[in-house]
Amino acid sequence: MTHDALDPAGTPVVAPSAPTPAAPPPTPTAAAAVFGDHVELAEHFVAILSDTGISHGLIGPRETPRLWDRHVLNCAVVQEAIPRTERTQQVIDVGSGAGLPGLALAIARPDLHLHLVEPLARRTGWLTGTVAQLGLTNVTVHTARAETMWDQLHAPWVTARAVSRIVQLAEWTLPLLEAGGSLLALKGSRAATELDESRTALTRLGVVDAGVDAYGADLLDEPTIVLRCTIGDVVDRRRFRARQPTSAGSARRRADRPRASRRSGPGVGDRPRHQP
Ligand SMILES: C[S@@+](CC[C@H](N)C(=O)[O-])C[C@H]1O[C@@H](n2cnc3c(N)ncnc32)[C@H](O)[C@@H]1O
Numbered sequence: 001m002t003h004d005a006l007d008p009a010g011t012p013v014v015a016p017s018a019p020t021p022a023a024p025p026p027t028p029t030a031a032a033a034v035f036g037d038h039v040e041l042a043e044h045f046v047a048i049l050s051d052t053g054i055s056h057g058l059i060g061p062r063e064t065p066r067l068w069d070r071h072v073l074n075c076a077v078v079q080e081a082i083p084r085t086e087r088t089q090q091v092i093d094v095g096s097g098a099g100l101p102g103l104a105l106a107i108a109r110p111d112l113h114l115h116l117v118e119p120l121a122r123r124t125g126w127l128t129g130t131v132a133q134l135g136l137t138n139v140t141v142h143t144a145r146a147e148t149m150w151d152q153l154h155a156p157w158v159t160a161r162a163v164s165r166i167v168q169l170a171e172w173t174l175p176l177l178e179a180g181g182s183l184l185a186l187k188g189s190r191a192a193t194e195l196d197e198s199r200t201a202l203t204r205l206g207v208v209d210a211g212v213d214a215y216g217a218d219l220l221d222e223p224t225i226v227l228r229c230t231i232g233d234v235v236d237r238r239r240f241r242a243r244q245p246t247s248a249g250s251a252r253r254r255a256d257r258p259r260a261s262r263r264s265g266p267g268v269g270d271r272p273r274h275q276p
Pocket residue numbers: 094095096097098099100101117118119120123144145146147160161162163172
């Protein structure tokens with residue numbers, strides 16, 4: 001605690017202090033099975049999460065004992081959804097926050113390249129520092145909202161945890177997918193119900209196959225539930241663009257921009273394969 005000043009009565013005023021980081025939790029046996037040769041790097045990540053992850057407010061202080069099972073392992077087991085190939089595959093993790101699932105996947109799978117897309121600069125500052133501390137060379141951090149990256153970033157896989165409900169998430173992220181690519185949304189036990197309620201809207205957005213899969217059932221007390229949305233060869237990006245300015249937030253952002261920098265209609269660099 002810090003005493004920054006005295007109040008009018010001369011009593012020291014106690015400044016609100018950041019939550020005190022706790023010691024990292026012990027490494028569970030499942031960590032070796034999930035991270036293989038990279039388990040020490042995963043331990044380093046958990047140590048950073050329990051230290052600056054908490055003091056910077058990216059993780060709640062009460063999460064420390066559950067950093068492995070509820071967060072890092074829960075995210076890393078989703079690697080099973082992404083088959084290994086001879087070439088480096090790009091993965092876009094939207095709304096990475098404290099690097100979940102993005103950094104957990106980057107540590108478990110050096111054969112992938114993770115793009116962490118997170119709009120809050122305070123969070124991407126922390127992510128950039130964490131990537132450097134871990135010495136990861138397969139991660140790029142982008143300070144941006146997903147829907148502003150449609151012309152810049154494309155990948156066969158998009159991941160997201162705790163960012164939004166599936167239809168909104170699909171509206172933000174499906175234009176980031178290459179033809180035939182999949183959005184992997186880490187969800188809780190209501191995933192199947194959410195999918196049932198959203199099927200029609202998802203089909204309208206270009207999803208040709210969707211399902212709910214469980215990962216890590218043999219390793220974790222609770223498997224990770226993933227709602228997967230796979231797109232076809234063609235996604236009509238004009239349909240997504242038509243939706244963009246309708247939200248109050250993006251309309252406000254457009255209004256805030258100088259007139260000369262506003263863009264109307266489809267942007268430069270649209271990728272033809274997403275057009276009909
Ligand atoms: C509840 S946090 C989840 C963070 C992390 N994925 C996790 O599971 O711990 C949601 C994150 O999504 C980010 N976010 C919200 N809307 C977004 C958008 N349109 N594009 C990218 N990120 C977004 C927020 O800034 C926030 O960091």
